[in-house]
Amino acid sequence: MTIKLMQGNEAIGMGAIAAGCRFYAGYPITPSTEVAEILSRELPKLGGKFIQMEDEIASMAAIIGARVGGLKSMTATSGPGFSLMQENLGYAAMAEIPCVIVNVQRLGPSTGQPTAASQGDVMQARWGTHGDHPMIALTPVTVRQSFDLTVKAFNLSEKFRTPVILLTDEIIGHMREPVKLPAFETIHPYEQVVADTPESYKAFRNEPGDVPPMAPFGRGYRYHITGLFHDEVGFPTQRLDEIDPWLERVNHKFDRHLDEIIMVESDFQEGAKTAIVTYGATARSARHALKIARQRGLKVSMLTLLTIWPFPETQVESLGDQVDRIIVPEMNLGQLALEVERMVGRRKVKRVNRANGEMVTPQMILDAIEG
Amino acid sequence: MSEHILTAHDLDVSEGQIPRENWFESSETLSKLRKSKKFPTIWCSGCGIGIVMGALIRAIDHLGIKNDEVALVAGIGCTARMPVYMDFNTLHTTHGRALAFATGLKIARPDMHVIAIMGDGDALAIGGNHFIHTARRNLDITAIVVNNAIYGMTGGQYSPTTPLDKRATTAPYGNIEPPFPVCELAIAAGATYVARSTVYHALELDKFLAEAIAKDGFSLVEAMSYCHTTYGRLNKFGKATDMMRSLKDNTITKTAYDKLPPEERASNTKFVRGMFCNIDRLPYTSQYDKVIARAQGGAQ
Numbered sequence: 001m002t003i004k005l006m007q008g009n010e011a012i013g014m015g016a017i018a019a020g021c022r023f024y025a026g027y028p029i030t031p032s033t034e035v036a037e038i039l040s041r042e043l044p045k046l047g048g049k050f051i052q053m054e055d056e057i058a059s060m061a062a063i064i065g066a067r068v069g070g071l072k073s074m075t076a077t078s079g080p081g082f083s084l085m086q087e088n089l090g091y092a093a094m095a096e097i098p099c100v101i102v103n104v105q106r107l108g109p110s111t112g113q114p115t116a117a118s119q120g121d122v123m124q125a126r127w128g129t130h131g132d133h134p135m136i137a138l139t140p141v142t143v144r145q146s147f148d149l150t151v152k153a154f155n156l157s158e159k160f161r162t163p164v165i166l167l168t169d170e171i172i173g174h175m176r177e178p179v180k181l182p183a184f185e186t187i188h189p190y191e192q193v194v195a196d197t198p199e200s201y202k203a204f205r206n207e208p209g210d211v212p213p214m215a216p217f218g219r220g221y222r223y224h225i226t227g228l229f230h231d232e233v234g235f236p237t238q239r240l241d242e243i244d245p246w247l248e249r250v251n252h253k254f255d256r257h258l259d260e261i262i263m264v265e266s267d268f269q270e271g272a273k274t275a276i277v278t279y280g281a282t283a284r285s286a287r288h289a290l291k292i293a294r295q296r297g298l299k300v301s302m303l304t305l306l307t308i309w310p311f312p313e314t315q316v317e318s319l320g321d322q323v324d325r326i327i328v329p330e331m332n333l334g335q336l337a338l339e340v341e342r343m344v345g346r347r348k349v350k351r352v353n354r355a356n357g358e359m360v361t362p363q364m365i366l367d368a369i370e371g
Numbered sequence: 372m373s374e375h376i377l378t379a380h381d382l383d384v385s386e387g388q389i390p391r392e393n394w395f396e397s398s399e400t401l402s403k404l405r406k407s408k409k410f411p412t413i414w415c416s417g418c419g420i421g422i423v424m425g426a427l428i429r430a431i432d433h434l435g436i437k438n439d440e441v442a443l444v445a446g447i448g449c450t451a452r453m454p455v456y457m458d459f460n461t462l463h464t465t466h467g468r469a470l471a472f473a474t475g476l477k478i479a480r481p482d483m484h485v486i487a488i489m490g491d492g493d494a495l496a497i498g499g500n501h502f503i504h505t506a507r508r509n510l511d512i513t514a515i516v517v518n519n520a521i522y523g524m525t526g527g528q529y530s531p532t533t534p535l536d537k538r539a540t541t542a543p544y545g546n547i548e549p550p551f552p553v554c555e556l557a558i559a560a561g562a563t564y565v566a567r568s569t570v571y572h573a574l575e576l577d578k579f580l581a582e583a584i585a586k587d588g589f590s591l592v593e594a595m596s597y598c599h600t601t602y603g604r605l606n607k608f609g610k611a612t613d614m615m616r617s618l619k620d621n622t623i624t625k626t627a628y629d630k631l632p633p634e635e636r637a638s639n640t641k642f643v644r645g646m647f648c649n650i651d652r653l654p655y656t657s658q659y660d661k662v663i664a665r666a667q668g669g670a671q
Contacts (some may be wrong), residue, residue: 023475023476023478023479025474026433041666044659044663044665045666045667047663049478049479049659051474051475051478053471053474053499053504054501054504055500056505057471058468058471058474058500059471059503061464061465061468061472061474061475062472062474062475062478063473063475064464064475064546065444065462065471065472065473065475065476065477065479066475066476066478066479067473067475068462068475068476068479069442069475069477069478069479069480069483070479070480070518071477071478071635073475086464088465088468090463091465143387181389182382206427217442217460217462217476217480217483218439218440218442218460218479218480218482218483219439220439221460222439222458222459222461223454223460223462224439224461224462224463224521225452225461225462225463226455227463227464227465228463233407235407235408235455235456236463244521251653312563352569
């Protein structure tokens with residue numbers, strides 16, 4: 001493919017197409033709307049389907065319904081819409097329906113500032129829906145990564161039968177960069193294989209660490225899907241000997257696959273006693289600050305998180321063993337910093353926060369490095 | 372699963388002719404129940420919801436639709452527990468959202484018969500927005516609203532179809548909110564087939580459900596039922612059998628209603644049973660096929 005000037009949101013749309021997404025349901029909301037506009041144009045060209053639903057609750061419901069029908073599905077939204085999606089996001093986690101939810105974060109709370117950037121939904125992405133559940137959230141830093149991580153989001157969602165959140169923000173979503181996308185033929189979407197016959201199929205088989213494949217409706221595998229706690233064939237249950245194995249399997253289904261799910265970029269400097277842990281648009285400021293600091297002869301390491309959920313515990317913990325302090329810049333009042341503090345202790349963490357819709361500047365991070 | 376189900380299907384179990392393990396194979400209709408699911412149902416004895424389930428199975432059976440081709444989608448509530456007992460593709464979703472899930476499923480699988488099963492609170496309060504928009508878009512989905520005028524599962528709170536002045540646990544001084552006319556709402560929103568019957572008139576329900584499922588477009592069947600354990604108790608309506616009888620006594624067929632002189636029609640307080648709307652309109656998925664054709668360079 002040729003080099004093209006492309007917006008982050010556009011790259012997400014193209015990534016979805018490349019990953020095999022053939023159904024999109026959404027509700028217009030700034031600053032995510034371009035994703036819907038692009039997919040309303042591109043999906044029918046491929047025989048895919050697009051629908052603009054009556055709200056974000058319905059959008060989230062429709063993508064789950066479409067995936068149950070066999071189409072890979074996605075929705076895109078921003079803060080207020082993401083809040084509305086939480087109940088059905090939990091349903092997807094409970095019923096183990098693969099789907100991708102793009103949240104182009106804007107400044108909150110409430111209506112906040114629709115056109116201003118934020119990283120205020122970090123904790124909502126993890127814990128926004130009620131109850132204990134696994135969750136994956138990916139955070140691109142560039143337009144190209146918006147494409148790549150969208151593809152990755154689909155593949156992870158299929159492989160682990162889980163909703164995956166692409167947690168981007170207004171800056172990356174609306175920023176234009178020259179990108180060269182890979183040829184779509186070189187991308188291999190993950191396809192679930194149902195090996196069982198309808199007679200032996202158990203949609204929610206509780207073998208530890210096992211993710212049973214999901215048979216789409218209408219292909220001979222008649223079974224029950226519910227948001228209630230269920231047994232291995234999907235029937236509601238109140239029996240502890242059926243609930244406990246479910247809890248064990250589903251809440252630990254990523255454990256043996258963290259190498260595949262957790263993506264980080266390390267830029268470590270020998271002898272550095274200061275490090276930056278960063279993600280999303282803020283990583284761009286951090287890169288700039290790092291460059292200037294090193295030009296000034298300071299030794300600084302940097303860890304950029306492309307996966308924030310599940311949190312890269314091992315990577316951050318081992319970084320904490322190497323340095324005396326870790327700077328965590330965020331466009332919020334300190335959310336992922338809580339996780340970093342959990343791994344390395346509060347005394348080592350220096351937070352740099354801005355939650356007024358403006359970017360954390362390189363100077364703010366530089367001041368923290370030098371301070 | 373009890374013997375009265377078999378006797379209701381004219382099967383002689385009195386002399387043990389049909390062994391218990393073979394009950395499910397003993398008729399086409401019963402074969403659509405799930406062998407693997409434990410019966411009896413969660414519904415209170417005397418509840419009308421099971422009659423709607425029977426009618427739905429008979430309608431599907433009558434149309435000769437294969438079990439694989441049917442998807443039942445439900446929300447939350449007593450009625451929404453219905454799909455789990457039937458041997459189809461069954462999706463039990465979140466409260467109020469059955470039609471939104473069904474919309475995605477129907478678009479993904481236009482060839483399947485998608486049937487949304489809801490109670491009055493599920494379909495018209497929390498799910499009211501999806502109800503009108505699914506009708507407006509004309510998704511080829513059959514919506515069944517079992518209307519018992521109350522939230523049963525949570526213990527008898529007033530719903531959007533509770534009649535004025537009636538009591539509920541959250542309307543201890545009488546309900547002051549006027550009820551939604553379910554069928555009229557569906558017609559106004561764009562439904563192509565709309566009918567109402569009651570759980571007393573089970574055979575009529577069979578017929579309306581079969582017509583609704585066969586209809587190429589959004590269809591609604593309102594099945595009037597009752598909740599004797601909450602609504603009935605709070606309003607002193609007596610036993611399940613008394614409430615069942617009142618469905619007979621307090622309804623009038625559309626044919627009879629249409630023949631009434633205008634002044635009697637104006638003062639009629641009975642619920643009208645019948646088919647109120649049957650129009651042809653291209654369903655959403657067929658409209659979207661045109662979008663695909665345009666996008667792929669076909670006719671503009």
